[in-house]
Amino acid sequence: MNSPVEHYVTTDGRQIGGVMMDLRDITLRFGGVEAIKAISFDIREGEIRAIIGPNGAGKSSMLNVISGFYKPQQGEVYFRGQKRPPLKPYQVARQGVARTFQNIALFEGMSVLDNIMTGRMGHIKSNMLAQAIWAGKAQREENENRAAVERIIDFLEIQAIRKTPVGRLPYGLKKRVELARALAAEPDLLLLDEPMAGMNVEEKEDMSRFILDVNDEFGTTIALIEHDMGVVMDLSDRVVVMDYGRKIGDGTPDEVRNNQEVIDAYLGVAHD
Numbered sequence: 448m449n450s451p452v453e454h455y456v457t458t459d460g461r462q463i464g465g466v467m468m469d470l471r472d473i474t475l476r477f478g479g480v481e482a483i484k485a486i487s488f489d490i491r492e493g494e495i496r497a498i499i500g501p502n503g504a505g506k507s508s509m510l511n512v513i514s515g516f517y518k519p520q521q522g523e524v525y526f527r528g529q530k531r532p533p534l535k536p537y538q539v540a541r542q543g544v545a546r547t548f549q550n551i552a553l554f555e556g557m558s559v560l561d562n563i564m565t566g567r568m569g570h571i572k573s574n575m576l577a578q579a580i581w582a583g584k585a586q587r588e589e590n591e592n593r594a595a596v597e598r599i600i601d602f603l604e605i606q607a608i609r610k611t612p613v614g615r616l617p618y619g620l621k622k623r624v625e626l627a628r629a630l631a632a633e634p635d636l637l638l639l640d641e642p643m644a645g646m647n648v649e650e651k652e653d654m655s656r657f658i659l660d661v662n663d664e665f666g667t668t669i670a671l672i673e674h675d676m677g678v679v680m681d682l683s684d685r686v687v688v689m690d691y692g693r694k695i696g697d698g699t700p701d702e703v704r705n706n707q708e709v710i711d712a713y714l715g716v717a718h719d
């Protein structure tokens with residue numbers, strides 16, 4: 448089921464639309480290492496799409512191609528039907544793509560609130576001169592940004608820690624703040640790099656619930672990398688499986704679970 452019918456409704460009532468991002472024949476090399484080998488797959492509007500695979504399979508590299516951090520040597524990225532030229536990460540972000548990182552990338556000395564505010568950078572329109580001349584407009588913009596951030600703080604249930612420096616938070620909450628910062632950009636496509644890594648069972652359950660709620664309530668399309676198979680299979684509408692830079696499976700969780708090549712890759716069956 449690589450490209451199913453144009454629009455459909457999931458069993459839990461969510462709308463899945465047409466293709467939002469289409470990755471065609473992507474190859475990425477680091478010197479002699481081919482991290483991604485001629486991979487094609489798409490991400491549809493409104494879906495939760497997972498990229499899985501053993502260590503070193505090329506998952507993070509793929510996320511970095513999507514977010515503009517890496518430029519593939521071959522292949523094309525189509526976003527909403529338009530071929531995307533090589534863009535800088537901030538330009539990709541302006542198109543409505545936000546991400547979190549495998550290793551938390553927050554400002555440890557800054558409060559939760561201020562960290563989340565940094566996610567609004569793309570929404571600040573007035574420059575410093577304009578701010579000096581039209582103080583009222585700048586103030587209005589600041590108020591709007593604050594209100595947007597407060598909504599996210601409520602949504603992710605982190606009111607109690609809004610003034611706490613991030614460095615003092617336990618790991619699971621830091622991951623939630625990182626999600627909040629990405630959401631502050633109001634992305635259409637949210638990329639999550641191992642959102643549950645290092646979490647205990649309860650923290651994973653919370654994070655799963657928030658990911659589902661973000662998708663459901665904001666209609667945000669989500670692409671995620673995750674090692675916890677149970678979580679991936681529960682959360683995702685469709686799953687791409689990578690192994691040694693190749694795509695070895697693509698479909699619903701059930702299709703992927705029953706794919707012999709995927710089973711072999713996870714059981715460590717020797718390659719030719």
Ligand SMILES: Nc1ncnc2c1ncn2[C@@H]1O[C@H](COP(=O)(O)OP(=O)(O)OP(=O)(O)O)[C@@H](O)[C@H]1O
Binds near residue numbers: 501
């Ligand atoms: N910046 C880089 N420079 C050189 N080689 C790299 C770089 N990034 C990734 N690689 C190599 O590309 C391959 C794929 O790595 P990648 O991190 O994308 O895999 P992954 O599936 O995300 O792995 P993991 O699950 O362990 O995070 C590996 O062989 C890795 O060593």
